[in-house]
Amino acid sequence: MLIIGSSNARVGIPLGMAILRRGGSALDAVEAAIRAVESNPDDHTVGLGGLPNVLGVVELDASIMNGATRAAGAVAGVRGIEHPISLARRVMQDLPHVLLVGEGAERFAEECGFEQTELLTPEARDIYLRGLRGEENTPYAGLAARAMVHRLAMQPERASGKDAGTVNVLALDQDGNICAGVSTSGFAWKYPGRVGDSAVIGAGNYCDGRYGAAACTGRGEMAIRGATARTIVLGLAQGLSPEEAGGRAMADLDLIPDNYFSTMNCVILAPDGRHAGFSTVENQIYVGMDEHSREVESWPRTYMPVSARGQ
Numbered sequence: 001m002l003i004i005g006s007s008n009a010r011v012g013i014p015l016g017m018a019i020l021r022r023g024g025s026a027l028d029a030v031e032a033a034i035r036a037v038e039s040n041p042d043d044h045t046v047g048l049g050g051l052p053n054v055l056g057v058v059e060l061d062a063s064i065m066n067g068a069t070r071a072a073g074a075v076a077g078v079r080g081i082e083h084p085i086s087l088a089r090r091v092m093q094d095l096p097h098v099l100l101v102g103e104g105a106e107r108f109a110e111e112c113g114f115e116q117t118e119l120l121t122p123e124a125r126d127i128y129l130r131g132l133r134g135e136e137n138t139p140y141a142g143l144a145a146r147a148m149v150h151r152l153a154m155q156p157e158r159a160s161g162k163d164a165g166t167v168n169v170l171a172l173d174q175d176g177n178i179c180a181g182v183s184t185s186g187f188a189w190k191y192p193g194r195v196g197d198s199a200v201i202g203a204g205n206y207c208d209g210r211y212g213a214a215a216c217t218g219r220g221e222m223a224i225r226g227a228t229a230r231t232i233v234l235g236l237a238q239g240l241s242p243e244e245a246g247g248r249a250m251a252d253l254d255l256i257p258d259n260y261f262s263t264m265n266c267v268i269l270a271p272d273g274r275h276a277g278f279s280t281v282e283n284q285i286y287v288g289m290d291e292h293s294r295e296v297e298s299w300p301r302t303y304m305p306v307s308a309r310g311q
């Protein structure tokens with residue numbers, strides 16, 4: 001039994017572990033852990049309190065994948081739903097579809113009895129407004145606002161990565177099943193309707209019970225272009241260790257020119273409990289618990305710097 005995640009999953013990991021210890025499923029553990037992060041107003045990258053798009057509207061992406069069956073569900077560009085991870089799970093379980101976006105996802109949420117919630121907290125709104133006024137140390141706000149107003153392509157500029165964040169949670173239950181979940185408010189000041197990797201199965205999330213699971217945070221456009229989560233799991237399928245599979249996928253991303261490359265991070269879990277984490281930023285961690293842990297543990301992510309290629 002094991003549950004791991006990005007560092008902001010810390011608030012939800014004990015809940016997920018409690019479910020696993022009671023003999024619950026990896027699916028339930030992942031959903032519960034992510035719901036706690038989605039409800040954390042201090043996390044400006046996920047759910048309630050998430051930073052909005054350039055028009056000031058919070059748009060959320062999430063996905064969940066069950067390794068036992070490779071069933072998957074995802075939602076993208078959803079407004080007013082505090083727990084998109086649970087909505088993604090309902091898509092997986094109740095519909096013959098994988099991904100619902102925008103209005104359709106919101107309609108389905110209403111049918112499922114999800115309440116409409118104002119997700120833009122006063123604090124997130126302040127950060128958003130400061131960004132528009134150029135007072136936040138981020139190129140995204142100014143760039144996105146310019147693109148909106150002038151309908152111009154964004155100017156190549158290296159992003160700070162400060163506006164990024166997403167939660168990843170991967171769990172392994174007592175029956176040996178694996179599940180992976182991802183939830184995010186995406187890049188702050190993003191263009192309305194922009195969907196990142198978190199809702200794209202194979203990009204930000206992939207889980208195959210035979211080989212393992214991987215999930216990403218960071219610049220979603222890169223994880224989409226590199227099919228990063230799927231690439232990692234294919235590496236595991238070919239017999240690579242989580243460390244080797246992650247290293248190869250991260251190195252592959254470095255071959256894709258991208259003028260906006262900020263950060264990329266991934267976490268990886270194999271069915272035998274081996275795990276790994278990577279980041280393009282130094283001194284990053286990922287967190288988790290196994291059945292013996294008394295508290296949330298943290299492990300260093302392997303640092304994989306991005307070369308200057310494409311800049």
Ligand code: ASP
Pocket residue numbers: 163164165166184185186187195196197198204216217218219220221
């Ligand atoms: N991957 C997310 C996205 O592209 C953002 C992040 O993880 O920072 O929407």
